[in-house]
Amino acid sequence: MAKTRVGVLFGGCSGEHEVSIRSAQAIAGALARGTNQEKYAVVPVYITKAGVWRFGETAAQTLQTWTALAVEVNEATPGDRLPDRQQLADIDIWFPVLHGPNGEDGTLQGLLSLLQMPFVGSGVLGSAVGMDKVAMKTAFAQAGLPQVKYVAVARAEVWSNPCVFPKLCDRIEAELGYPAFVKPANLGSSVGIAKVRSRQELEAALDSAASYDRRIIVEAGVEAREVECAVLGNDVPKASVIGEIAFESDFYDYETKYTTGQADLMIPAPLPPAVTRQIQEMAVQAFQAVDAAGISRVDFFYIESTGDVFLNEINTLPGFTQTSMYPMLWQASGITFEELVDQLLQFGFERFQ
DSSP states (O other), X not given: OOOEEEEEEEEOSSTTHHHXXXXXXXXXXXXXXXXXXXXXXXXXXEEOTTOOEEOHHHHHHHHHHTOOOOOOGGGOOHHHHSOXXXXXXXXXXXXXXXXXXXXXXXXXXXXXXXXXXXXXXXOHHHHHHHHOHHHHHHHHHHTTOOOOOEEEEEHHHHSSOTXXXXXXXXXXXXXXXXXXXXXXXXXXXXXXXXXXXXXXXXXXXXXXXXXHOSEEEEXXXXXXXXXXXXXXXXXXXXXXXXXXXXXXXXXXXXXXXXXXXXXXXXXXXXXXXHHHHHHHHXXXXXXXXXXXXXXXXXXXXXXXXXXXXXXXXXXXXXXXXTTSHHHHHHHHTTOOHHHHHHHHHHHHHHHHO
């Protein structure tokens, strides 16, 4: 029987380029082990930082060495960026592993949908809503899911005349107080996020976030445990055991997330059974609220003193290395890394059909 040709698509035009390479390497390895190697043939496809699609030896070498290809943006013309018809014909299903903008925000999913090709993960709607924190929180609020207080901000309000910006800061202080978190709405992996404790820090953080994105979210800070739940499936998704992140830094920023030894993962998290069930139910509800598919990781705040659980965000294309939270949560739930990759591909075909 002919093997299913899986286009493992990685790299991309975002600040999470290197993380994407590591995730793709782990997925490609899982497809080449155990029973998967009898079913699947890996076709690595690398998108450079300039947006050029690379097949063949270049993609395979990048995946093997974990080293990004040095291509300057001005070397790539629009006609160079997309693959030709024959290259596309060699793929049966795509496994996108592009974290951040231009990968998990619906743009790539729209292209694959337009080409009428099956792929793993959420479609255009789920990806776009899951990426944009303002749209995401609006969807969660409509579904009645509890969240910390937040204020949505437009870049035009930040980079405005001297009368508008102070009023914006006044409103944020009145509605949220300090500490608060300022986040670009459309960046992943804690990029551009700042914790603020004063008016001066708030003003600086808003200006910084506006340089990353035209949409910004400001959230009230809470003293809480940070816990996560993985979701797997399409129309009838299931939730994993709960994991907890413990760290010494002020918050779970980019350096803490990707520096070995900066954070500890506890799987399963030591939680009361009722809280575990509540988080699992809310994770599935969040998944359905944004119309996610296949894969997602949902993050929560658990305030132990009051028993309150607040939904933080959903990540529709989470990190997928051997030590990433998503596959580790399923490992603890009884699904191996190789089985997880196989199931995600089957869900991709199911969604396409």
